[in-house]
Amino acid sequence: MWEQAERALNQSMTRMVTALAALLPGVAAFIVAVLISVLLGAALAAILRGLLAALGFDKRFARSSLTGVTEWSPSHSPTLLVSRIAGWTVIIAGTLIGISAFDAAWATDFLSSMAAYFPNLLGAAVVLVVGNIAARFLARSVLIGAVNLKLQYARILSLGIKWLVLVLSVAMALEHLRIGAGIVQLAFGILFGGIVFALALAVGLGSKEMISRSLEREPSAPPSPPPPVEEPFHHV
Amino acid sequence: MDQTTAQQAREQLEEIGTADLLVGILDDGAQHAGAPEGAAPEVRSRGAAMLREAVGKLQRPARTVVVDNSLHPNSLHNGSAAKDAEAGDAAGGDNSFTVLLAPALGSEMNSPGQGIAASYRRIFALGQQLEAKACCIIASNLDTVTSRWFYWLTQPVLELGYDLVTPCYVHGPLEGLLNASIIGPLHCALYGHNLQNPIGPDVGLSSQALQRINSSPKASEFPLVSLLPVVTGAGLKVCQAYVGRRVYPPTDWSALSSLLPPILGPIFAEIERNAAIWQRVRGLRPVTAFGDVEDSEIETEPLDTTHMIESFQLGVRDLGEIWGLVLPPSTLLELTKLARLGPETLRMPDALWARIIYDFAAAYRLRTLNREHLLQALTPLYLGWAASYALELRAGALELQPRRDSGNSPLANPSPLARLASAFEAVKPYFVSRWRWPDRFNP
Incomplete structure (x- = not known):
């Protein structure tokens, strides 16, 4: 009985070690892919940052009507936003490539x-x-x-x-x-x-008097002329 | 404008050919709403007579064409326009004085959305088309316009060779504050001409100035704000003239936020367009002033500064985050200190106000925040300045007397407004630095 138990344990250990050994290249490939993508992402972000800074991208962007994007950007710099997006895209893509290196059905799924x-x-x-x-x-x-x-x-x-x-x-x-x-x-x-x-409550309660006044108004009364459009430059 | 009216206008222009003087009257009646019915034609007939008198005073007879904004195509059909035209002709009795119907200016004249700017553009274009030696535009309320206005806005151009004549008005100490606090000192400091009203709205121009304005690719959609930059850039001659009392429409202080953007927006845009011109200008040149200074006492109702100060304090309390994008921390600190002062002791220093306006002009260029928001966010600050000025007057720092601060001698005239003009000039280097190196000043 002990021999059978020992054999079962040995077989289990062997299967486990074999499975781990089969997984190791995938893990190594994943780590390498992530490292390379991090390096590539950082390099791309740095290149983009330098290029856009040289082109005066922030100033050009500020002159456009998309001021909301500037305010939303990190440190109010659209250049930083673009470079970070590009960098993270490369890192995410590298991570996905790394995951696909695992030769397993779950990775594909x-x-x-x-x-x-x-x-x-x-x-x-x-x-x-x-x-x-x-x-x-x-x-x-x-x-x-x-x-x-x-x-x-x-x-x-x-x-x-x-x-x-x-x-x-x-x-x-x-x-x-x-x-x-x-x-x-x-x-x-x-x-x-x-x-x-x-x-509905505000209009109903607030305009009660106005509506009653308008209902009481004589139908023959001529409508009052619209006020003249005021030209701001008259105040200059 | 229908086809018949347009055709009539074209024929009328061809018939006229050329003119010595083109006079545009842009008082559309909106300024004297509530006047008794039938008063408008009477005012216009009086206006024609005054113009006739002014032209008669010139050394040489001038063939004059008048464009009257009130003569709409619709009124042509019921005869009132024709009657007005006849009134104009009757005033002269000769063919040297022609009243041109407004349709000649195009359909934009009747579109309230286009406003007064379109009228100016059309009159400037018409002046060039008629090869007018001088062009005078009256946009103020005709009730207060006298023959002096027409004479002094045209005589320096026709007889003395000036290219731009801007007006000097007599008005109450609390009237025309937007011009006195921002437009006037800002233009003086930037373009170097010490003018009381650099953007009119009543102006006189030479044919050369007209040509420059019409042909300048940099001229704004709002020609009034382009006048001084274009004339300064071309090195043309500028003067001003005392025309007399001007009545301003009452200011609705509670609705200022809708008034500031349409006026200050084009001015800041013009500053951006003409950066090369105003950065070269150094110092303030005295400007020749024509006409007689009127000594009449004008009573104006005192301002209710309590509400203004409350608005200013509310702005300091709630708009600090937005102002922080535009103003440097030192300015914000000064504003916070000011807001803590009592309602009778609030005084906004001139240099602080000048820096605020320059900071807003720089932020307008940099689009630090949405431009409409930027200009609307200036309202509580402007109310703070207005309250401070009114309190200074009330405290007796300046006697309540008619303002005629031409600004020709700011140092000799220690009025608060002359002092303010000097402050704008003194702070100009700060603006130039902010303009050239905005990153250094980014709050």
């Missing part, structure tokens, strides 16, 4: 599912970036407008708008990634239902 998932990832990234830029732009518009209207709660209003748009864009990105697909519908339903209800 993983790669094919990653390839199928890539458009979703890209879409979610675009939604996040656009949402971020829109949130900042709207938050600033609301903040400046509210301060000029002397609203004491300008900052809270601006923060509210910013987070509203950010949360919405994150929810949309999650839906793109097929994570919690019901969130967006639910959020839209609750949010817009709430807004419409609030507006």
Whole structure:
């Protein structure tokens, strides 16, 4: 009995060591691929950074109307953003190549599912970036407008708008990634239902007098002429 | 503008051929809303008579063409335009005085969206087309315009060889503050001509200036703001003239954020376009001023500075993050200190205000943030300056008397506005440095 148990253990050890030995070239190839991709990514990022800096990319970009991207970029530098994106793309590609070096069925399945998932990832990234830029732009518009209207709660209003748009864009990105697909519908339903209800209440209560005045107005009374359009340069 | 009217206008222009003087009247009636019905034609007839009187004072007779913005094609059909034209002719009794209908200027004249800028462009183009020796544009409220306005905006051009005549108005101490606080001192410091109202809006131009404006590829869509840069760049002669009292439309201080961007945007854009010109200009040249200084006391209602200061303080509290993208930390610190002062002790130093305006002009060029946001974010700061100025007046630092600060001798005239003009000039090197090496100053 002991002999049989010893043989079974030996066979198990042999299988384990054989499997590990079969995996080692794949691991080595993965490490090499990742290292090379890191080096290549860093080199590409450095070259791109130097090239774009020489071309004055940041200044040219700043002159375009895409100021939101500049604000969103690391250190307010679109050059840095582009070089980092390029660098990370190379590193991710190298990692995927490394994974494919494992000569196993799961690696192939993983790669094919990653390839199928890539458009979703890209879409979610675009939604996040656009949402971020829109949130900042709207938050600033609301903040400046509210301060000029002397609203004491300008900052809270601006923060509210910013987070509203950010949360919405994150929810949309999650839906793109097929994570919690019901969130967006639910959020839209609750949010817009709430807004419409609030507006209906505000208009209904606030314009009560205006509507009654307009109903009481004589039908024969001529409509008042529109106020003349004021030309700002008259104030100069 | 329909085809018939356009054809009529073309025929009228061909018939006229050339002119010595082109006068454009751009008072579209919006400035005196609420005037009794029927007052407008009377005002216009008076305007024609005044122009006639002014032209009569010139040494040589000048063949004059008048373009009146109020004569719309629609009024042509009910006869009022024709009546106005007849009034103009009747004032002269000879064919040297022609009233041209507004349709000759094109359909843009009647489009409120295009505004006054299109009218200026069209009149400048018409002046060149008619080979006018001088062109005078009156955009102020015709109720207060006198023959002096027409005479002094045209005589230096026709008889003394000047190329650009800008006006010097008499007005209340709290009127025309946007010009006094930003436009005037900024233009003076950058282009070196000490003018009270560098962008009019009432101006006189020579044929040479017209040609430069019309042909300049750098001329802005808003010709008023291009006048001084183009004339300075071409080395043409500039002067100013005391024309008299001007009435400004009342300022709605609560809606300033919609007023600043359409005015300051073109000015900052023009600064960007003409960087090569203003960076060469050194010092402030005195400018010859024509006309008589009017001594009349003007009473103006005091400003409600409480609301202005509240807006300024709210801006300092909430817009610090946005201003931080435009202004250096030292300026932000000074603003924070100012906001802590009591409502009667708030005084914005001239140098600080000048630096703020220069910083905003530099940020406009660099697109540090959206341009509309940038100009709207200036509103609380402008209200802070206006409150500070009004408080200074109230405190008795300056007697409430009509402002005629031509600025020809800023050192001899220690009024707050002359002081401000000097501050803009003194701070100009800071702006030049910011412009040339923006990275060094990035807050």
